[in-house]
Amino acid sequence: MGTLLQVKNLKTQFFTQDGVVKAVDDVSFDLDEGETLGIVGESGCGKSVTVLSVMRLIPQPPGKIVGGQVIFDGEDLLKVDDEEIRRVRGNKIAMVFQDPMTSLNPVLTINRQVSEALELHLGMNKDESRKRSIELLEMVGIPEAAKRIDDYPHQFSGGMRQRVMIAMALSCNPQLLIADEPTTALDVTIQAQIIELVKRLKKGLGMAVIWITHDMGVVAGMCERVIVMYAGHIAESARVSDIYADPRHPYTLGLLGSLPRLDAARKSKLTPIEGLPPDLINTPPGCPFAPRCAWVMDICHQEYPRLRGVGPGHEIACWANVKEGRA
Amino acid sequence: MSINEILLEVKGLKMHFPLTQGIIIQRQVGAVKAVDGLNFFIRRGETLGLVGESGCGKSTTGRAILQLYRPTAGQVLFEGQDLCKMGGERLRQMRRRMQMIFQDPYASLNPRMTVGNIIGEPMEIHNLAKGKEKQEKVQELLRVVGLNPYFSNRYPHEFSGGQRQRIGVARALAVQPEFIVCDEPISALDVSIQAQIINLLEELQAEFHLTYLFIAHDLSVVRHLSDRVAVMYLGKIVEIATRDDLYRSPLHPYTKALLSAVPIPDPTVEARRERIILVGDVPSPVNPPSGCNFHTRCPIAIPLCSEQEPAFADKGSGHWASCHRV
Numbered sequence: 001m002g003t004l005l006q007v008k009n010l011k012t013q014f015f016t017q018d019g020v021v022k023a024v025d026d027v028s029f030d031l032d033e034g035e036t037l038g039i040v041g042e043s044g045c046g047k048s049v050t051v052l053s054v055m056r057l058i059p060q061p062p063g064k065i066v067g068g069q070v071i072f073d074g075e076d077l078l079k080v081d082d083e084e085i086r087r088v089r090g091n092k093i094a095m096v097f098q099d100p101m102t103s104l105n106p107v108l109t110i111n112r113q114v115s116e117a118l119e120l121h122l123g124m125n126k127d128e129s130r131k132r133s134i135e136l137l138e139m140v141g142i143p144e145a146a147k148r149i150d151d152y153p154h155q156f157s158g159g160m161r162q163r164v165m166i167a168m169a170l171s172c173n174p175q176l177l178i179a180d181e182p183t184t185a186l187d188v189t190i191q192a193q194i195i196e197l198v199k200r201l202k203k204g205l206g207m208a209v210i211w212i213t214h215d216m217g218v219v220a221g222m223c224e225r226v227i228v229m230y231a232g233h234i235a236e237s238a239r240v241s242d243i244y245a246d247p248r249h250p251y252t253l254g255l256l257g258s259l260p261r262l263d264a265a266r267k268s269k270l271t272p273i274e275g276l277p278p279d280l281i282n283t284p285p286g287c288p289f290a291p292r293c294a295w296v297m298d299i300c301h302q303e304y305p306r307l308r309g310v311g312p313g314h315e316i317a318c319w320a321n322v323k324e325g326r327a
Numbered sequence: 328m329s330i331n332e333i334l335l336e337v338k339g340l341k342m343h344f345p346l347t348q349g350i351i352i353q354r355q356v357g358a359v360k361a362v363d364g365l366n367f368f369i370r371r372g373e374t375l376g377l378v379g380e381s382g383c384g385k386s387t388t389g390r391a392i393l394q395l396y397r398p399t400a401g402q403v404l405f406e407g408q409d410l411c412k413m414g415g416e417r418l419r420q421m422r423r424r425m426q427m428i429f430q431d432p433y434a435s436l437n438p439r440m441t442v443g444n445i446i447g448e449p450m451e452i453h454n455l456a457k458g459k460e461k462q463e464k465v466q467e468l469l470r471v472v473g474l475n476p477y478f479s480n481r482y483p484h485e486f487s488g489g490q491r492q493r494i495g496v497a498r499a500l501a502v503q504p505e506f507i508v509c510d511e512p513i514s515a516l517d518v519s520i521q522a523q524i525i526n527l528l529e530e531l532q533a534e535f536h537l538t539y540l541f542i543a544h545d546l547s548v549v550r551h552l553s554d555r556v557a558v559m560y561l562g563k564i565v566e567i568a569t570r571d572d573l574y575r576s577p578l579h580p581y582t583k584a585l586l587s588a589v590p591i592p593d594p595t596v597e598a599r600r601e602r603i604i605l606v607g608d609v610p611s612p613v614n615p616p617s618g619c620n621f622h623t624r625c626p627i628a629i630p631l632c633s634e635q636e637p638a639f640a641d642k643g644s645g646h647w648a649s650c651h652r653v
Binding site for chain 2: 042043157159160187188189190191192193195196214215216217218219220221240241244254255256257258259260261262263264269270271272273274276277
């Protein structure tokens with residue numbers, strides 16, 4: 001399968017009163033057609049800003065994409081004009097946002113909101129788009145779609161609203177679906193419904209998915225490849241089987257160690273990552289994880305480690321050679 | 328003090344919030360049955376986990392126990408004394424022995440008070456310490472929760488979420504309580520910080536012999552912390568058992584579905600697991616379904632389930648569940 005999306009040396013910064021926030025700093029990754037990529041990290045690590053930069057949805061000012069390339073289907077999305085990016089957004093690349101309560105317009109009916117993209121991108125008339133919208137709502141599992149299509153968002157529950165968001169995203173058969181923490185605001189049983197839905201739709205439609213989350217468990221169940229981000233950088237990137245069986249970056253190890261697992265053998269003590277997430281304004285030179293790292297060496301404070309391969313398709317940005325156990 | 332001594336017992340606890348209509352003359356047109364008849368107990372020194380999805384009434388239960396809401400019906404017996412019948416000075420005296428840690432560390436600390444005042448206030452209210460002694464105790468508490476004792480002159484905005492939650496814990500500990508309701512104390516925090524707070528709560532429990540009611544929606548966290556676990560659905564407890572029993576052999580279909588929905592951070596395990604996907608959403612607590620609350624989403628429901636409410640019964644060795652089918 002060919003490469004669908006190539007992100008090269010992406011840098012996005014926010015110019016605030018307190019200084020320049022380097023939200024995304026030199027991030028590169030590829031995504032194949034039909035592949036599911038998970039981006040994991042804590043709040044403020046730059047995972048949302050990365051995908052918003054891909055869609056060119058960074059509010060400007062204060063934000064600015066200061067460097068890099070986003071090559072989608074052979075074209076650099078950062079170079080095309082506004083007219084062209086609008087043709088890509090919602091059409092070839094679609095996005096589902098975290099909070100289904102606030103990302104639907106409360107004063108428009110579901111029909112208006114789902115039909116909009118169909119009329120805009122596919123040139124359907126009102127009747128056609130309404131018919132297609134009902135089909136889409138049925139596809140994402142909304143009961144009595146034909147009846148409910150004229151309802152307003154407040155008449156839907158959280159899980160149902162997220163289904164509507166997914167229906168909207170899928171309306172133009174996108175090649176890439178970006179899901180930004182789509183299940184974080186939902187309960188576990190509803191989360192399981194949504195994950196199953198996206199897996200099923202992905203299989204049927206053959207689209208690629210970027211799934212952003214802070215939950216390592218969700219990633220294990222649905223992604224093929226994972227990127228772990230920390231402080232605007234990629235810390236580790238690997239196939240999903242490798243990241244859990246053989247994590248090599250201290251931060252990934254820390255994340256896995258600090259999770260209580262439903263299937264853990266005994267009541268064992270958790271090993272948290274000590275310290276606090278970094279301040280992205282005054283980033284010291286060197287590795288941003290160094291102050292919290294158990295494997296820290298002198299060089300970590302001086303120079304940022306470049307991504308290096310440690311196995312097939314497995315890269316880390318770390319000076320240390322982390323194997324099992326503590327340093 | 329025996330090990331099996333029951334510290335807190337809840338009998339038939341109901342908390343209904345009235346729904347009114349009309350602007351000047353308000354008529355009651357119904358009630359949100361947030362908590363509808365709970366029976367359980369907590370032994371001294373143990374942690375009871377209370378899990379359920381949003382809106383199931385778990386937080387309301389915690390607040391009703393502490394009398395932050397006055398329950399509609401039922402009893403809350405703390406060492407055999409009914410808190411629901413107490414008021415005024417007597418209740419205030421009892422409140423010293425029960426504290427709460429709140430979910431949102433950004434909303435539960437007064438931004439205009441210094442950390443020292445936040446932690447010191449409960450001591451003053453209960454006449455436990457004053458002046459220099461109070462300051463020393465505040466510094467001691469800050470040290471206990473893993474913060475620098477010299478932070479007591481700072482304001483909450485100078486701290487991160489995890490540090491604020493530590494301040495919230497210190498405030499709860501200030502009056503040397505026996506019982507603490509932890510209402511989702513870690514769900515607003517980042518993953519790497521969550522583990523810090525979980526470990527802190529465990530250490531404090533061992534050091535000060537605390538009894539916890541730990542409210543959470545995260546089943547993995549509850550499993551890690553609890554001795555016994557109660558599962559709530561739509562204002563009722565559907566199952567209660569020791570931690571190992573509940574996670575190893577859940578009886579109620581809702582518990583089974585809930586457990587199967589939790590993602591496990593291991594791709595090989597995930598690939599082999601079978602998921603029970605519940606259909607639909609949680610019904611409204613204003614108008615709960617007839618019979619068993621859960622029958623509208625239950626994969627094994629029979630006609631009887633929509634007619635008759637199942638009894639909450641002991642299914643063997645302290646494993647209680649309310650289901651016609653088990």
